[in-house]
Amino acid sequence: MPYNFSNSAQRWRDDDTGRFVSNDTVVENMRTLQTATYDTLDNLTRNLYQGRITVAQWQIGVASELKDAHLAQSMFAVGGRNNMTQANFGRVGGVLADEYRYLTRFANQIANGDISEAQALARIRQYGNATQQSYYREYANATPNNEQIYWRLSPAEHCPDCLDLASNSPYKPADLPTVPGAGQTRCRGNCKCTLERAV
Ligand SMILES: [Zn+2]
Structure with missing residues (x-):
């Protein structure tokens, strides 16, 4: 991605053309990140139901992916890791605390045999879907x-x-x-x- 972030405009600029990248294109890039998250979460959940990993391993894997994904989305919104402030990290941390709490309940329900594979796959997709909020929250916050x-x-x-x-x-x-x-x-x-x- 030959993009450079303009801190004064709070927008990505394309190095090749020198122009600002359109909002649609930035959102497309955000969704590419999100698709990778869907895939990782989906694979972890299929591996769990195929007996390749334990519920504990699944929970750790999901938590780690959510942390990476929410951080990546927020960094993309503010123009990269170097632009992240304590306030940015704090907001991501708040979202992750909520997600981890839901995840613990989810893992317990799986361990109890209360959730079918199809239900688990549908539900884990919601966690992937929720990662976009970390992009949009920081994007909104950084509005000039x-x-x-x-x-x-x-x-x-x-x-x-x-x-x-x-x-x-x-x-x-x-x-x-x-x-x-x-x-x-x-x-x-x-x-x-x-x-x-x-x-
Ligand atoms: Zn709606």
Whole structure:
């Protein structure tokens, strides 16, 4: 990825063309990271149900992938590791604490035999889906003062909550009620909504 982050504009610039990278392209890159996370979580869960790893190994593997994924998403939003502040790390840590708590409950239910493989695969996908919030939260937070944030619907589908969030756009970053993937919309991020800054 021949991108360089402009700290003054808070946007990625393409080294080859010298132009800012479009929001759609940045979101596409974010989703590529997310797809890798889906694959890792999916493989871990299939290995568990095929008896290749124990529930404890699965839980450690999932926790480690979630940590890497949430950190990678937030770093991508702020322009790389060097731009990460204690506040950025703190917000990621808060999300991970919640995710680990849900994961412990999930692991206990699997250990008790309460969850089929199909159910587990569907549920672990939600954890992958939730990693996008770490991108969007930091993206929203880093919005320059003269810009506002639009909640953009994907063409595919939209739940009533996302429709409301889109129609009430734009927002000042501090007024944005939630971010895609944070689990506070009925779709829990399945709507594939995006955020976009505009002056
Ligand atoms: Zn939705």
